[in-house]
Amino acid sequence: MKDHLHGLILDAVAQLRKEGLLAEEADVDVKVERTRDSSHGDFATNVAMVMAKHARRKPRDLAEMVIERLPSSASVSKVEVAGPGFINFYITDDVLQSVVKRIAAAGERYGHSTMGEGKLVQVEFVSANPTGPLHVGHGRGAAYGAAVADLLAAVGYRVHREYYVNDAGRQMDILAASVWLRYLQVCGEEIVFPTNGYKGDYVSDIARLLKEREGDRFKQAADDVLSGHPLDAQPDGSGDKEAYIDSVISRAKQLLGVDGYRTVFDHGLDLILDDIRQDLQEFGVTYDDWYSERSLTEGSSDKVQQALDRLESNGHIYLKEGAKWFKSSEFGDEKDRVVVRDNGQTTYFASDIAYHMEKLERGYERVIDVWGADHHGYIPRVKAALQALGDDVSKLDVLLVQFAILYRGGERVPMSTRSGSFVTLRELRNEVGNDAARFFYVMRKSEQHLDFDLDLAKSKSNENPIYYIQYAHARVCSVMRQLEEKGLSYDQKSAFSGLELLSEECEQALLVALAKFPEIVEAAALNHEPHQIAHYLRDTANKFHTYYNAHQFIVESGTRRNARLALILAVKQVLANGLRLLGVSAPESM
């Protein structure tokens, strides 16, 4: 419809030019938008105002001139000048009501489009280190990333969902060491646990399972394991927890041997990864690929080495104090970054360069990374690396997700990862349910801090937006059940022949809302803003509830009854489609 009107306007403008009433140039941005207020018609354009200066005429006069030259259209019932010079268009009732038919025909595909033309897009999200269960912060990334991916798929992109598994690196070594030390405790050794180890109970669970599976084969005497290290951090502030844990790790590697260490390491990794995978799946979040960091260096080709070689041959690497540095400052980063440490180990950043290089090699039209906002400082260096490699940086979009803060009884719920007292995603899901969790996570703009009110999410009342929307859906279902109980049935043919009966104000408002849905989905997808869907659904549910209170659907007149039922069935369809894009269920009854 917008495009249709846009065409009409351009025709009129062209006519004005032909008549010499308008200069040739004037490359202006003509917009056709939905009006916010129905007293302004259905659509409005700003042509007259943006061209007024050029035409040296008053906006309102120019608007009149445009209107006079507007080709006639069967879908437009009225055109008028308003306000400072807007041209308002009124759509015919026929066009307005036809949305009901479109929705019935498209069903669960209503709102979808082919705008993306099947182009490949990759969305990488969550990608939390497999050093422990997901917590509520990861949950927001999961809900947001999944919604962004689903939205892009809905508008016609081919979406590849990926989780980057950091199955290498120091954090994982710390996990392996933590598991092993707990294992030794299970074996009866007296082990003082390192301050910097992973202290969560899950580590002990993993250790017990290791004992069950492997028996005593990894057992070593506590003295051999813990003696001769630098001092661990002490309550008085002395000691160095980092140096201590690193030393413990190398002792573990030495005592267990390559194979033994790898077995312990992978035992922990696999169990945690399985847990994460299951957690996400239960949350309705699935992936096409779990991409292993380790696979970048293992196997036939070493991607990290390739990336570094490419940077080096492009002259962007230099040596300083025994380490290899990437000149990222030449590409907008605030300073240069180490890619190979003086001990010969490549850094996490080096892996990330290789990973992003590899992503682009795979031929995606767009590569989207969803990161926690605390990683924002990392963006310039990754982009710098891609640029230095000669890749097209503009293909990479990094979306940041701010933290979610939980509130219970008006009080902030304390969260601290290291102390082991964090709230896991699973705990949250169990407490408020998947639907409320998915919805609350995306109901705010992603770059906005999220106050997650646990009491509200659980409450079954009008205060809770998720119940409000789901209730609207269930209410439609309930009406249909009621219809059946009265021995009546819905007749679509009759309904479609009587759509002109949908002339009540609240019916018109609903029709407009339903017609807007595809535009909302498109905007939400392109801007990566699932919260737009959440707000739209709330608004549409409200229009439905208003309708419900004002009018009876199951009325005597068959045609009117069917027309109204057609409308509320369309509402039901749109609510279900919208909720599904957010990963939320649309219950038939509650």
Next chain:
RNA sequence: GCGCCCGUAGCUCAGCUGGAUAGAGCGCCGCCCUCCGGAGGCGGAGGUCAGAGGUUCGAAUCCUCUCGGGCGCACCA
């Protein structure tokens, strides 16, 4: 100190990439069930869009500065 995000109703937030009198929800006040689920609806009060400049027909929206919050600035991941 430098960089990123954010300051809109008492509270939590929208504001469609510059448009018409700034919108919701909660809370507060007052109404609405002989009727399809009251887990609902309607109305009211409540705002100097943090502040100051600028850009233009027009600014909550874009630019600059100031003030106030959050986060990040490792040879850690």
